[in-house]
Amino acid sequence: MTIPVVVGVDGSEASLEAVDWAADEAVRHGVPLHILHAASGNHEPSDVITAASERARKIAPTVRLSSEVSHENAASALIDKGRNALALVLGSRGFGDLDDMLLGSVSLAVAARSDCPVVVIRGEVAHRDGRFGTIVVGVEDEESSGTALEFAFREAHARRCRLAAVHAWSAPSGAFGAAQDPSWPLEAHVRPPAQVLDDALRDLTERHGDALVERRLIEAPARQALLAAASGADLLIVGARPRLVHRGLQLGLINHALLHHAPCPTAVVPHI
Structure with missing residues (x-):
């Protein structure tokens, strides 16, 4: 069925x-x-x-x-x-x-x-009717964003449209210039933003060879970066790891803000 x-x-x-x-x-x-x-x-x-x-x-x-x-x-x-x-x-x-x-x-x-x-x-008719030809997906890393990325690639394929993968990041204290310097020294457990995004996308881009994927690295808070990207999108997709608080399950602050303020339809995809 x-x-x-x-x-x-x-x-x-x-x-x-x-x-x-x-x-x-x-x-x-x-x-x-x-x-x-x-x-x-x-x-x-x-x-x-x-x-x-x-x-x-x-x-x-x-x-x-x-x-x-x-x-x-x-x-x-x-x-x-x-x-x-x-x-x-x-x-x-x-x-x-x-x-x-x-x-x-x-x-x-x-x-x-x-x-x-x-x-x-959400949003005006132009966003709801798919006139921009772009889906935006927020990428944290391959583990946290896996199900959201699967959904995003599926949607982009069904619509035959561009997929913009957005990874927002902030340089560690004292690491000014890191965005421009590919040799930026990092601790062993920290990866450059470009590598984080590439690692998250690698398997899916290999499986979906015909996908038109645009990588966007944005040095800004995630909320700000995703809202800006969504201004030219038909759909914004984010992953969700619901949090148990004293009043029950709630979304994280970023997803909560996106659902309230995004200028286009917004999909929240549970992490599995």
Whole structure:
């Protein structure tokens, strides 16, 4: 059985934008699309499902479509469904004058706990419609970024677009000029930024010989570097190693910031 793309809907315009993106994603990968609505008192469940299904059929009439209404907590229902999904797609939900900046609690909870990639749909139409021809993936190292890179190469192949691999770094104290000096002396356990990026990409570039990969080394905080790169991207992809804190699982500060402020759809890929 082919696993589907799953999209969560709640009747909002943001969730319908998520349906648009999810329908395109299902077409790109040749998989079914499953629409999930966690019922609440705000909307009639049948109306929410009908509106989302009609929207999906207009965009992807050939995609196999299914839907369901869950009476679970929305985050729990999505996380359960994500255990057998190619990706979970959610709208970015905001409040008041900060609508474009604040992310809903359901999306944050799902991104922190999901077993599959979670894509939060953000940004203007140009970013959501794939007009830039570029995917950006943040690279920490080969171990931490492996699953995110796998997802990024898969997406770039499906879209036939450029993949920009971004590694942000800061020179150690007293190592000014290191970015320009390839002979920069390092401790045995520290590698030059270019080597970190090359090591992370090596196996995947060998397996995907036709991939158009652009390496970007940026001396800046990761949040700053990735937000800047995302300004010209159709999708930003980051890896996630959820952290257990006293209030439960949460995302790291960088991913939290990217999900709130990225100018394009953002995928959080759990580290496996």
